[in-house]
Amino acid sequence: MGSNTTIKQEKCYNPQDPTLTIVDRDDDLDCEYHLALMSCGHAVTPTSLTNWCLRLLEQGKIRFTCGVCEAEWSFKEVRKMALLTPQEVNNFEKTLAFNAARQTLKIKLCPGCRSTVERENGSDLNVLCKVCTAQKGQPYEFCWQCLRQWKGARPRKDRCDNDGCCNHSVKTLETCPEITFNSREGVYVCPSVRACPNCGLLLEHTRMLCKAVVCPRCKVQFCFVCLKKAYGPCSSGVAPRQTSIPVWQKK
Numbered sequence: 055m056g057s058n059t060t061i062k063q064e065k066c067y068n069p070q071d072p073t074l075t076i077v078d079r080d081d082d083l084d085c086e087y088h089l090a091l092m093s094c095g096h097a098v099t100p101t102s103l104t105n106w107c108l109r110l111l112e113q114g115k116i117r118f119t120c121g122v123c124e125a126e127w128s129f130k131e132v133r134k135m136a137l138l139t140p141q142e143v144n145n146f147e148k149t150l151a152f153n154a155a156r157q158t159l160k161i162k163l164c165p166g167c168r169s170t171v172e173r174e175n176g177s178d179l180n181v182l183c184k185v186c187t188a189q190k191g192q193p194y195e196f197c198w199q200c201l202r203q204w205k206g207a208r209p210r211k212d213r214c215d216n217d218g219c220c221n222h223s224v225k226t227l228e229t230c231p232e233i234t235f236n237s238r239e240g241v242y243v244c245p246s247v248r249a250c251p252n253c254g255l256l257l258e259h260t261r262m263l264c265k266a267v268v269c270p271r272c273k274v275q276f277c278f279v280c281l282k283k284a285y286g287p288c289s290s291g292v293a294p295r296q297t298s299i300p301v302w303q304k305k
Contacts, residue, residue, distance in 0.1 A: 065100035065137045073134075092135060094125035100137040107132055111149045116161060116170040128185045129168040165201045166194055173198055176301035178209035211298075223249065223256055227296045230258075235265050235279060242279045244292045250274065251281050253302035272302065 067088040077089050077097050089097040098106075107118050118127045127135075129150070133143055147168060154161040160173045164183040171183050179198045186194035195204035197214040199221055206215030213219040230247040242265070247258045253272040259265075266284040268275050275284035281293040 065104065067100060067137075090135060092120065092125075092127060093131055094120045094123050094127070096120055096122050098135065100135065103132065104136040104138065104142070107136060107146070111146065111153065114153050116150060116153045126185075128189070129163075130185075130189070133168075162198065162201065164194075165196050165203065175209070176303075177211045179211060179214060180204055180208040221299065223254075223299050224297065226256060233259060233261050235261065237265065242288065242292055244279050245295050248278055248281065249296050249299050251276055251300055254299040 067090050069088055077091055089099055091097055092103075106121055110118060118129065118132050119125065120127065129146070132138070133146075136142075138146065147163065150168070150170060151163060154163070154170055160176070161170050162173070163169070164171045164186060166183055166186040167189070169183065169185045171181055173181055180195055181198050181204075183194050183196060195208070196202060197204050197216060197219060199213060200216050200219040202214075202216045202219070204214055213221070226247055227245065227249060230245050232243050233246045235242040235244070247256055249256055250269040250272060252274040253269060255269055255271045257267060257269065257278075259267065259278050265278045266275060267278050268284075276282065277284055277288060279292055280288035280290050281296075282288070282290065
């Protein structure tokens with residue numbers, strides 16, 4: 055399982071640890087020393103497991119899966135069985151978050167187990183983590199917005215009942231200062247920050263260029279003033295301040 059990010063110092067299990075199932079057989083991922091069984095039944099050492107998961111992260115993966123049977127492991131299990139140090143845990147979480155952000159806006163890390171969770175309903179902040187639900191034996195739900203265990207009624211698209219839960223992007227849209235565009239069609243006063251009407255990315259305008267902008271994320275062109283076609287007069291006038299973030303429906 056070689057990789058330029060593999061660890062060189064061997065980690066070893068404590069054979070007296072009652073929470074581990076120590077076995078005497080070949081390592082299914084590649085090594086010697088004391089072996090322990092993963093939840094899927096395959097044997098690993100903490101070093102081989104760490105290196106395998108580092109390889110998955112390096113490949114841009116957002117889930118940890120067995121290299122033999124492809125069963126999914128929760129991050130909680132990986133953290134324990136790989137004997138991850140605090141620094142390794144931090145690096146793993148940062149890379150998971152980075153990989154998730156690159157893949158889709160619909161994936162975040164569960165606050166309960168730090169596994170990746172995909173949001174199936176873009177208009178509901180209440181999200182069920184299947185890994186935590188299976189481990190706890192009861193539904194575990196969290197808020198997509200504040201990333202804390204869910205409180206209050208469901209479904210909700212504005213906030214949960216946790217203190218301080220709010221959409222900071224919406225708050226920015228509501229409180230940003232105004233700017234003035236002077237063009238051949240007239241003078242337009244509009245918010246200095248807009249959410250792309252296609253993917254929801256926040257864009258700030260400095261008035262140094264024209265009112266037609268191109269979103270750097272989804273590449274859609276639109277008018278910063280009316281939020282419609284990029285060129286031509288704003289027949290519908292200045293679009294009001296946005297009160298929600300558009301959900302990107304990637305095809």
